[in-house]
Amino acid sequence: MAKGQRRQAILNAALDVFTAKTLTSATMEDIRAKSGASTGSIYHHFASKEHIIVALFEQGYGDLHRRMRAAFMGAPAAASGLHALVDSYLGWFHEHELLGRFMLQTASTDYVASAAPAVARDAAELERQLLEWLQPFIASGEIVALPLAMYVPLIIGPCREIMRRWQVGTVTLAEARPLLAQAVWRSLAAGQAHAP
Amino acid sequence: MAKGQRRQAILNAALDVFTAKTLTSATMEDIRAKSGASTGSIYHHFASKEHIIVALFEQGYGDLHRRMRAAFMGAPAAASGLHALVDSYLGWFHEHELLGRFMLQTASTDYVASAAPAVARDAAELERQLLEWLQPFIASGEIVALPLAMYVPLIIGPCREIMRRWQVGTVTLAEARPLLAQAVWRSLAAGQAHAP
DNA sequence: GACAAAAATAGAATAAAATTCTAGAATAAC
DNA sequence: GTTATTCTAGAATTTTATTCTATTTTTGTC
Incomplete structure (x- = not known):
């Protein structure tokens, strides 16, 4: 996966999830599943759910x-x-x-x-x-x-x-x-x- | 505590907490502590955090x-x-x-x-x-x-x-x-x- | 005023979610 | 080619929301 690709994939997935559900009801697991990234990878790129937002x-x-x-x-x-x-x-x-x-x-x-x-x-x-x-x-x-x-x-x-x-x-x-x-x-x- | 008093106390506390912190970072525990109500009492009056909002x-x-x-x-x-x-x-x-x-x-x-x-x-x-x-x-x-x-x-x-x-x-x-x-x-x- | 029914409270137990941690794989720098 | 850095994985932990069971208080009725 090319440079910065994963980060953007996470952001894209998060956007989908955040617009489908409400901010609070959207879980990291939702984002993880949609983006295909692992938990560790997500937290490597973003310190927290709020940082994604x-x-x-x-x-x-x-x-x-x-x-x-x-x-x-x-x-x-x-x-x-x-x-x-x-x-x-x-x-x-x-x-x-x-x-x-x-x-x-x-x-x-x-x-x-x-x-x-x-x-x-x-x-x-x-x-x-x-x-x-x-x-x-x-x-x-x-x-x-x-x-x-x-x-x-x-x-x-x-x-x-x-x-x-x-x-x-x-x-x-x-x-x-x-x-x-x-x-x-x-x-x-x-x-x-x-x-x- | 008079009729409806507790419910309003919870709402008042929630308002304080929600304006002080962000919606997500405000916890039920914060609201509980500030309102003086118990967990059970809060959930008796409101089905969830979202219902308080x-x-x-x-x-x-x-x-x-x-x-x-x-x-x-x-x-x-x-x-x-x-x-x-x-x-x-x-x-x-x-x-x-x-x-x-x-x-x-x-x-x-x-x-x-x-x-x-x-x-x-x-x-x-x-x-x-x-x-x-x-x-x-x-x-x-x-x-x-x-x-x-x-x-x-x-x-x-x-x-x-x-x-x-x-x-x-x-x-x-x-x-x-x-x-x-x-x-x-x-x-x-x-x-x-x-x-x- | 006694008594059942309903509403309200308490706090422990559980479940769900966010975040951290340790280790391993990929990539880049030299 | 090897070492350092970044990235990925997924299990373990922590935090937080929610549920549950029991107890107390209030309300309506006789």
């Missing part, structure tokens, strides 16, 4: 963040950049159904923050870059001025909930995708109608 | 949903109803810090859906009522027409993410509360500027 998160978020970053960085206009960002998020989860299900269903960002500091750092860096990219549009008044910590929730919050629903089949991307980007844009675009 | 969810979501329902139902105007809805969500989590942390951090809606069907049903009913309430405003063109499954994500998504951040201290409610309601309103209000 963390490794999956790192893999998933690493890839997702990379894609999101690429989406807005370099975009010249606010609207197109945000549109691309929303699209990248939806697109990633669309293309990584199992891992995405695991990421959205299993644990929250805060759980990850303590268990997977690398992911937390990467997320913080991504947010910093996004805010930096937004800055000129806020300054010019094209995007509403808000406490900085609010932008990501306003952009990602709706995306996340939509993808949750997509995962359980109550929403289709074909219809949601363009409308979602527009809705996010409206929530951030300045110079429009005010509400009470 | 579900009971906490039912308690939390039952109360939250009740409050959200009260917020918009009967509101005469779209803007004020949505404002009240957002406020009720933020307010509830503000007032139930521990339970709220548990609910947002621990498990997702979908996990709950399979484990706690009562919660899922209640959530579905709440959504139905919200959409029914929204209907006239959509018909009149005051609120944008979207696939029905998109409204809740657009409203609750940002709220959820904001509260997550509030829980870890990166956002204060004093500043976020009014701005969030406005942003949600903008994302739903029709007849405004279009984006590419």
